[in-house]
Structures are given as C-alpha cells and as structure tokens.
Amino acid sequence: MRLATATLRAALMALPAILSAQDAAASMTLTQRLRASEGEIQKLTEAMDSKAALAKLEALIPATKPVFAKTSPKVGLDSSQEYSTLMAIYGQAAKAAISSGDWEKGKTNLEKAQDVARENSAETTGVITPLIDMWKKAMDASKKALEEGAERRKALEANDKRTEEEQRELNNFKIHDNNMTNGPKAIAALQSTLDGLKSDAAGFEVAISSIDKKLKEEAELMLKFKGDKAAYVKAVLANKANLAGIEKPVDKVAWLNRMLHLSPSNAVAAKQRDIVLGKAPAEPEKKKSSKSKKKA
Numbered sequence: 001m002r003l004a005t006a007t008l009r010a011a012l013m014a015l016p017a018i019l020s021a022q023d024a025a026a027s028m029t030l031t032q033r034l035r036a037s038e039g040e041i042q043k044l045t046e047a048m049d050s051k052a053a054l055a056k057l058e059a060l061i062p063a064t065k066p067v068f069a070k071t072s073p074k075v076g077l078d079s080s081q082e083y084s085t086l087m088a089i090y091g092q093a094a095k096a097a098i099s100s101g102d103w104e105k106g107k108t109n110l111e112k113a114q115d116v117a118r119e120n121s122a123e124t125t126g127v128i129t130p131l132i133d134m135w136k137k138a139m140d141a142s143k144k145a146l147e148e149g150a151e152r153r154k155a156l157e158a159n160d161k162r163t164e165e166e167q168r169e170l171n172n173f174k175i176h177d178n179n180m181t182n183g184p185k186a187i188a189a190l191q192s193t194l195d196g197l198k199s200d201a202a203g204f205e206v207a208i209s210s211i212d213k214k215l216k217e218e219a220e221l222m223l224k225f226k227g228d229k230a231a232y233v234k235a236v237l238a239n240k241a242n243l244a245g246i247e248k249p250v251d252k253v254a255w256l257n258r259m260l261h262l263s264p265s266n267a268v269a270a271k272q273r274d275i276v277l278g279k280a281p282a283e284p285e286k287k288k289s290s291k292s293k294k295k296a
Helices: 002-019 029-046 050-060 073-099 103-148 150-158 164-225 229-238 249-262 267-276
Strands: none
Touching: 029 050, 029 073, 050 073, 050 249, 073 103, 073 164, 073 249, 103 150, 103 164, 150 164, 164 229, 229 249, 229 267, 249 267
16 A cells, blocks of 8 residues: 555656647756747748758757666656756757758757667667556556545545544545546556657658658759859859749748858859848839731
8 A cells, every 4th residue: 555655656646748849958958058049030930031040949958968777766857857958959940951941950859869760769669668658557556555445435524533543544545545446547658658659760751761861862853063063053043943943931941041051152043032031122014015906
C-alpha cells in the first residue's frame, strides 16, 4: 500500500511535466528564451524577412548541446523538454534558411534537428518506460487491494465513529481509487509523448529528402552552364514564366532569395524581390498595339 502511494506520486510527477510544458521549470532556460523570442520571430517571418528571423533563431542555439540529465524522472523529463526545444529551434532555423535562399544551411539544420530528435527519443524512452511500469504495478496493486478489501471498506464507510487509524485505512482505499482513475490517463499521456518523439525523429527524413532532391535537380540544371551560378541565374530569370508561375508572395520572395544566394549581384532578382515586398513600384505593363479592323 505504501509502495502504491509512492508510485502514484512518482508517476504523477511525470504527467504535469509533460502536459504543462515545464511552465515552472527554472532550468528550462532554452525553452523560456524561445518563448520570449517567438513574437519577434513571427513578425519577421510574416514580413518575409527570413534572414533576420534566421539570425534570431541562430542566436538561441547554445554553443554546446545540453547534457541529457536523468538523475530523477522529473530531471529526465526536463531534459526531454530542453531537447524538444532545441529540435524546434533547429527546425525553424532550417525553414528560415531555406526561405532566405540558403538551401544548404537549411539541409544542415534539418539534419541537426533530426539528430537531436533521435537522441531525445532514445533518452526519453529510458526515462518514461520505468514510469509506465510503475503506473502498471501501482494499478495492479490497487486493483488487488480494492478487491480484497471490499468488505472491510464497506464496514469502515458504514461506521460514523471511526478511529484515526480506521480513517487512515479508509483514506488508503481512496488512494487506490485514484491509482485506478489516474493510471490510464498517465500511461496514455506518457505513451503519447514517446510516440510523438519517435514521430518527430522520423518526420525530418521527409524534409531532408525533399531539400536534397531540390539541390540535386538544381545542380543538374547548372551543369549546362558549367557551374557558372551567375549565368544560370541570369538564364532562369530571363524566362519570366518562372517567376510568374509562383502564386504566393512568400514563395516568390523565397525563390528570388535563392537566385540572390546563388548570384548576390543580380540586379533583376533584387528588383523583383523589392517589388514583391512592396519596396519598389511594380513595372508598368506594356500597352498592346490595337489591331486594325478587317474589312467586310
């Protein structure tokens, strides 16, 4: 019975640690720093200033990866949250880098995010699996105690003049009730966390493959220009259908940023980007010459 109570407390420590996103964890400085910067990063992203957003995100990345501490279940879950935050920063930095035209850096950041996600999944599994086992043992013990003590409980509840010892005995039955009520919820939350971490690690593979494919396709096209990036960009921009075929302004800016990353001095790309961003007036459309009417 005391073991079940201790198990309940230990497992309950894990549940709010996952669901509350470590709101009160003083050690989660990286999480706090990201939250403090999210508003400004979002504004820069909405303004399509991806380079500035990238700089903000890169400033959050610690010089060395935090140690995944597991001295207790709570410390381990705190470390898991820290790693999840680092993964998120790398993921956002990858997106910002790709939008700014630096696909290579974007791929590197995606790979770093994936590495952190994989390590987080493996380390957190070692923290959470014992907690799930504790919950299961607590539920088994509580189920047995409730079944075997059913008659005794009825007698205690029927007695209006319980002694202190009898009241403690009745309270213990309520602890077992809590184990049976909270156990499935805690196990589901803990398992959901493990599943989510595994999904994070696997999910980056798709993004990495996608940007890798784009880089390879671009490299193949550039072979026609013998690796001359400036000549390649000039030719691509000369075909106005390439830019016209992109619908969303954010995608237009990202595409033009790539052109400028490859050829920084290209005035056409710079001007078109300024037009999309509203920093320069749009080019006037050429008037079509009126056709003369055919005689009947």
